[in-house]
Amino acid sequence: MMALLLIVLLLSVAAGIITQTLNGYTYFELPVYLWYFIVPALTSFGFLVMLAMCVHTLVNNKYFGYFAFILVVVLNLFLWSGIDVESNLVQLNGSPGLRYSDMSRFGPFVKAWVFFKTYWWAFGAILMFVAFLFLVRGRESGMRWRLHAAGARLRRNVVLASALLVCWVALGAWGYYNTKVLNTYKSGDEIEELLVRYEKELKRYEGIPQPHYTDLEYAIEIDPYQRRLNYEVTATTRNVDQVPIDSVHLNLPSTVDLEIELPGAELVYSDEDLNYRIYRLAVPLMPGAELNFMVKGNYIAKGFENSVSFRQLVNNGTFFNNMDLIPSIGYSSNGELSDRNDRRKHGLPAKEPMAPLSDEPADRMHTYLMHHSDWVNVRTTISTAEDQIAVAPGSLKKEWTAEGRRYFQYELDHPSMNFYSFLSARYEVARETWTPPGGGQAIDVEVYYHKPHAVNVPRMLNSTKQALTYYTEHFGPYRHKQVRILEFPRYFSFAQAFPGTMPYSESIGFITDLTAEEDIDMVFYVVAHEMGHQYWAHQVIGADMQGATLLSESMAQYSALMVM
Template identity: 30%
Template structure:
């Protein structure tokens, strides 16, 4: 039965056509936006079910079961409406619905007869059973919670355990774990030992451990002793184990990942029939209080009676938390397990592939595991084994990925120091995850639809594949070597610096013109996000969770610093931050850049990262006059301004002016680029050119943050009125 038939049934049941139309509109809204208006349970939204992403790996069996179960339930509901609507439709003069129901109920026994009544009772019984089973699967088996219940849980967690935030806690230093994947059942069992050490200067009298509440907890001990007390609601476990400074302890655990019930979003997709992607954040217990569980939204905190969150982040540990990994992974026959570290051993036992991965040096304490029917592609490059694990039908882009990865190792290694691992792996994971790629130490998880299936044949498009590979490889330095302290500005040090690494690799592969197009896209991303953002914009070095800032604006700023300081000077300053003995902060970054910058450039470093400074750049007029020697005098009238919060700032900088033989907005490369010193207001630049330009552009390589670049290009020989800048 179609949605149209349901709407017809509503019209039959509702006596007034306009009320029926409103009921149909309400049904349509509930189907599309039901969760946002409080209809969160899948049985309250007609024909709602999980979206099954198109994937060569095949859909999640749990998502398919949820889809089939929910669609069967709604088919029964629709069938009941199809039967009831004609019987209850008004005939002749107006009859209230209640009167029609009473009348039809009296008439049906005689009309149906004994056999018909039995069949009707059987159908009604089947409908009740189906509804009850669906209710059980979607509510009890799936542990359904409304958004309000989840907020209440977070608030209660904070009230109960926020006192532990900032208290001394042991740090993990080594993990040895066995991960048994059972993709055919969408289950996994993880058993391991996490060795922790008290690095604090004071004793620790109680060790708190958090286990995710959606895991099956089989065992949890600290040095062989069970928790003194456990709070199952929050997954908090307290061990009465005193640790003096420098003492170590072994946290042994056994947990299970299970798929339960039906859900409208398809449920957990970590372990699937083909294309498993399981992360440490999903299965490894964490030591201490988790501030990530807290309610973040200030309005919700006020409503729930929680105090405002402190603006000052907790004092970070001076030494970054790192640990060694020793992972043994087993999976289904025909599949290949992939994880970070050296592949020490691989074997088959009871028909199941096994592999052991070990990291010699400590790494950031996050990792991912992938498993699928992969085809392995590999190259040896300067002592590093670069591997791509791809679906057998997705090999078209693998050579480009390998080339981008090896180029990234060369370019970024020369800039910031040697790549820290003997192996770099890229593993394809199914479409549907909320990222294009994610970098773990030595391993990059890359979604099929945003890399392996990307069409690179269009020469006018950006090289998205190489760009994404370069960005994730850059995280092996920014995030996994240079590790931030925690707090505002962390994503600037991790994501913005990876954007700069992305630019370096694209520059090496395709030249400055491709970088300019890439940064122009990032500039527009910043402008779009800025227009939609609520509240005041923070400086780039204090950004927390605004992708349009740390991706978009950050890319423009780093390209500007590249032009301001020069690539060698900038890279030397950034390389000084690659320290494994301590964490780095935005202040450390600032000191390193300012120390390398010439005195006249230091103010701009602060303006671009510690203030919110915007530019307004325009070409007002460009004229060309032939010279007797065959060259051309090019006169360019420029307008330039800087603002902060609507307030004008003085401007005295060297900008670039590009000369073109075709409109640069179409992607043409400049014939020549000249440096011009400009001041606030109007500046007329006199340039001698070997060729006659048809167009002139200011800031052709996008090194300044101008959210309205529409006036930056003008044809030569014509004066144009500058548009009014946006406020």
Template identity: 40%
Template structure:
């Protein structure tokens, strides 16, 4: 037993028991009768399992709440809103249970622990999937029972439902192989049902399981699913399932997680949020698009266990969601999404306690989420959305639904993308994937004068600069800077009938800028209000607030 979890194992119907082992070094002081083993157990098989042999492993497990824990709360088994991985233990030693902090390890006489995955093209890393090393793709089927007034859901298609001995049963079966990555959810749900139809006439059932009082933003979730299914199908390839489901769970945790055709989604992520102001950041729509994208990036293409491979799943999902936002709001109105990601990346690197890896070797969430979205969005802006998507689709075609190794790494995605980037923009690939490049662009002055016929001449003085940082944060100037950077001039925002403000660019073009001051003169056909350098925050600029300035007359 470990913290409310109990399990027993049998192999080919023969019970197996825990072998004796000691925790070394022995703790000087322990509050426990038995030594704490962090839930780690070693079982002796009835007979040795030789290479090529097979056996049936049966696990009986129970999760209970015998009291309360000292650090927070247990959230798996709840009165209404259970969300669990069924308490099935992982097989093998898990180094994630070890102390990570350099300070803590030094305190206990342990050597520093490297936090990088195996290097690129490592044989073990390429044949191992990122999210688990217990299995590759599996056949999945389960029967779940719950109390009579709740609905239990797991990945797969519902085969039948029945009531027996005061319990409500659900039988799910997936008819294609999936990653060994599943969940079980149970709650008193209301269910919204809809469908999306592919260009070939194939229906995908949409189901949203929600707490009946949290019905406010269901239309946003449905719109994001339909928009995402259409865009991802057209640009990256077909959706592999006949259904997609979103399931609300209590806000004891604040995240969403994408399992095969089943997406548990915390009630704290927009179920009862007030989006009545159309200018607010619509994270409900965006997060739904991101989680749907994982059905392609994470489930169709499963990353391998090498350095930087998280970007295959997370950066591509972030990029995919940004493309949905771009399609919905227009390219001139995604700046709030880009600024949100830029701020998140800058906060992450500012609090880095060890070292910052370059993107292709990323090992932190602020790198594969926020930095990845900025890099890929910026790249499609440089080379064109269609061209970048064609490379990503070719990557998906090569690794999608692959049952045998090698599985996909960050270097594979990089190589597919690099083939469609022209020589003139290879510096961007080098800066964004292989270096830590930081911009210091700002507007010094922005002045305009009328030149008749409702035309205006705008004169901008801007300062451009780029610096390179090493993994410890030491910086040097980029002496060879000669980069394409947006220069923009804007009219006052257009306000739609519902109050939504839309950016109105009068001029937006890329200028090739070296480091230093530049004076740029532009003619526009309406009275300008603001002007800027990299005004949409497509580059990683440490002080993005000074990229725009009010125009003086």
């Protein structure tokens, strides 16, 4: 059976290679075929083969055996979600799956995948042993006879049975320790209940005056090969309202462990499940006054998880944003349950996707990207492995190496939205400059890319420069001294605009085949679209109400089409 499956898989590989050749592609990555196609298929179908043999042996009828096997598979597909069980230790043949990227290969997915496949093959060995115990030989097929024969066979093979059972139980205990003790996860129903609690218990704080971020200084240490992250952030906030503020409400990021140091404040409310804290200030923050606090945080990958979290931190191609590190201020409606039917089920009122249009100044105090934060100044000192380049928002002020690590200092040239990213990878860098047609300061145009993915880099550079030419002529000056496009692994598939930087997934641009002349140049278009966001969202941005995305997405779409 397994040999037949292997033959089918090898024929599929051959068909794939032939198709690649006919389309002019000759870089055949045979190890990828092996580890991303053949081995996963063999392990998954191999377990199903063992399950099928056990079911057929126990049923001892070909057609009822087919039915029983299909029933088990279907129940396994649909039963667990119905009873809110998401553990891969319970779902037959469960695993978090493999994801492959040219940049970071299988990254953080390998450890958990190997464990769970080993765990289920150990269970498969038990299934095969059960099939051996109840195997029918000769004409006797009654259940009483089969039970008697199974008992006799078990007594003769008690050592093997014990070894198989101990091995599987030990693996299960190790898996439980890693997925429920070292790491934790929440099921879909548990997450839904937390969203309901968040709204029911904290909604009363929505709209109360809160300080706004104005300045942030980061010190970040990335260890990409151990998947570790340490950081400190010094944050400055200001009371932009006309009334004193007596308490600060913080929504904490859920991925990292962090501490908040807020001098002269008392922690009066803390819910670790909702990641919400309230600090009462000893002295109310008067209008126009500033409040400083410090955030210290870390993330350390421990063991393996039921499903890989914080996929942003990987061995090559780390990409996370500031809200993965710092708390957002004030109650956020983004933390509410959004599905209409789910809200009705929990007795919550209907909710519009965005607030209705309003002329009230209080309703226009916040952008749709982030409440309680306007244009901010950002300074960053970031370090990474010696063979990688770390990138943060703004101009590079300083670079050095110490104790086997590379350090970089960046600073924003212009106050920007409090929405930006940090990246680290073994980058190659393509650099050009763009000078405004009417004269003025040249802009550095840079593409940070994985070395084998250079084919579309010239298109990206060209698109960026053409976009700058059109946008500066029709919309106004570009606010930064550089434009950076940075590649990140295909574990995510999108491009995104941050101040002066545009992370771009390898899967939607860097490896796009544009050899057919009649095809639309999507690489050029997406770069122009994201460049449009440097104006629409990062200069002109709507309040958090209906129509806000018209000023960002629709205008960026229009801008890109004008550049095409």
